Structure formats: C-alpha cells, structure tokens
Amino acid sequence: MPSDHVPQPSPAGHPGPLELAIKLGLIVLLILLCFQIMAPFLLPVLWGVILAIALYGGFTKISSWLNGHQNWAAALITVLTLVLLLGPVGILAAKLVENLQDVATELQTGAIEIPAPPPAVIGWPFIGEPLYSFWTLAATDLEYAISEQASYLEDAGRWLLDLAAGLGGGFLQFLFAVLIAGLLLPNAASARRAIFNFADKVTEENGAYLVNLSGATIRNVAVGIMGIALLQSLLSGMAFLAIEVPAAGLLAFLVLLFSAVQIGPLIVVVPVIGYVFWTAELLPAILFTAWIIPVSFLDTALKPILVSRGLDTPMIVIFVGVIGGTLSFGIVGLFVGPVALGIGYKLLTEWTRRDDDQSVLEPGE
Secondary structure, eight states: OOOOOOOOOOOTTOOOHHHHHHHHHHHHHHHHHHHHHHHHHHHHHHHHHHHHHHHHHHHHHHHHHTTTOHHHHHHHHHHHHHHHIIIIIHHHHHHHHHHHHHHHHHHHHTOOOOOOOOGGGGGSTTTHHHHHHHHHHHHHHHHHHHHHTHHHHHHHHHHHHHHHHHHHHHHHHHHHHHHHHHHHGGGHHHHHHHHHHHHHHHSSSOHHHHHHHHHHHHHIIIIIIIIHHHHHHHHHHHHHHHTTOTTHHHHHHHHHHHHHTTSOTHHHHHHHHHHHHHHSOHHHHHHHHHHHHHHHTHHHHHHHHHSOTTOOOOHHHHHHHHHHHHHHHTHHHHHHHHHHHHHHHHHHHHHHSOTTSOOSSOTTO
C-alpha cells in the first residue's frame, strides 16, 4: 500500500532545497555578471595593485618628508610615474611600434635584404672568420631561404603587426594602472586591514603570514627583477637612440626581455657595441661603451639590495611568467605574468613545506 508521504515544510529560518538552489543560482549569476562587467578592467586593476605594493616603501618615505600628507605623497608619486611613462617609455614604445611594423612588412613582402659583410670583419679576433662566413651565406642565400619559408614568415609578420597594435592598448593600460595605484596608496592601511581580515576568514591559521609573504614576493619580483629590467631597458634604449642605432626600440625591448628572464642584456649589447665601433667615430663609440657596460651590470649591483634573502624566485618561474604573460596578455602581461606566477610559486612552496621548517618571513614583517 503506497504511503501518503507529504513533504514537511522547512523549519523556520532554514530554507528548503528549492529555495536554497534558487538563492545559490542568483548569487552565482550575480558573480558571473559582475565578472563580465569587470573583465576589461581586471588586468590594469591587478597591475595597479602590484604597482601600489611595489611603490609603498617609497610612498611612506615621501609621506614622512611631507609631514604625513599622504594624499600629496601619492599625487607626487603618480605624477613622477606618469612623466616617466609619457617621456622615455613613451618614446621607446613609439620606436618599438615603428620597428615592429617595418619588420612585419619586410617579412610579409619578402623584402629583407642583408648586405655583404665588409672585408674588415674577417680580421676581427676570435669571431671574425665564422661571422664572415655566416654573414656571407645569409647575404647570398637569403632570398632562397625566404622563398622556402614564405608562409611562416607571413604568419610571423601578422603576429608582429598584432603585437605592435596591442602596444597602444597596453600603454593605455599602464597609464590606467598608475592612476589606480595613486588612488590606492593613501588607503593602503585600511586596504591592508581588509586583506588581513579576508585572509583570516579563508585560512584557519597563518593568514597574516601568507599575506606578508605575497606582498614580499610582489616587491621582490616587481622591483628587484622587473623594475631593474625596465631601468636597464630605458637606459640602454636612450643610449641606442642617442647614437642612432637602427631599430633602437626593438633592441631596447629585447634588453627588457632578456633582463627580465635573467639572461642579461649583454646578449643584445655586445653586438650593438661591435656595430657602433664599426660605423661611428671612435670617441662616440667609446662614450657609448662606457655608458652601456655599467648599465648592463646594474642587476648585479642592485638585485642583492632590492631582493630579500630567502625569497629569491627561481629563474624558470620568472622565465615562464614573462613569456606566458606576454603571449597571453600582451605587454602588460610581461610584468603581471612573472609577479602572479611568483606569488603562486611561493604560496605553493609554503603550503607544501614541512611544519618544522624555519620560515623565511615572520608574520609581523
């Protein structure tokens, strides 16, 4: 005999399964809608947060010099950063776009021409003969090589054009991120408390320690690695422009890339020095070399000062972050990628370490 079972109403204050499902569905829908609305702004906002954390040490010093006027300190840092972006960074970015467009056009049309090497090259010590042979081969057989790889070169040309087009949007994202950082700096104390409260709710313990570890990682990667790489790129790029090296913007970008992945700028700088001595007068070439060599070793001098001991991020993590971030998000991803991956790496290693291991960062730091 079938039982006449009638569902009992839920006790007061406890929603039934249907009501709970509707509420959860509305919450998920609201979260997805908010994410969809905020998606175009997520990357510059993330970069603005990274900039704010990286610049916070300088912000506190400037604020103390201005007798605690935090708004004035934040405004000063914002203006100085914008001047840097609109000045040398903007000039090199414009040159980079021009160089990428030229290279893309030559790749797509097959118009690349390499002149024959001058006889003097063969007399260069150590590298003269192999360089002369390789240069001669490239000058005589390049047309055949291009015809064999025409489809690949056209694809490479289109990719370079897309990269050049994305630089303009990336530059605007940088400007937006600087403004966001300027707005965040005066409110850093309240934001820090909110983050600590959120971390305490998400993690049962060590929430403050993990937040401090993430902040220290951001400062190390953003300032100690990417900041130094950007400084080397700017100083090298202005020297390339001053001595009128061809493709100065592209060469400065390569300095940024190789410095960021910890290979170093010498792989770009040494051939440029040889070109300058070959084409320029002796005195300008000597002055250029006297400038560019110390710039190439800035990372060796500054990294031990700016990177905290025990928090050094492995080169492979930075390399993957730089390349993956650039391919995924363009020029902004070049900076955001290694920072985000560095944070993930540090949190993962902290989560998997033994409880009796000594911490590299005390929760109060």
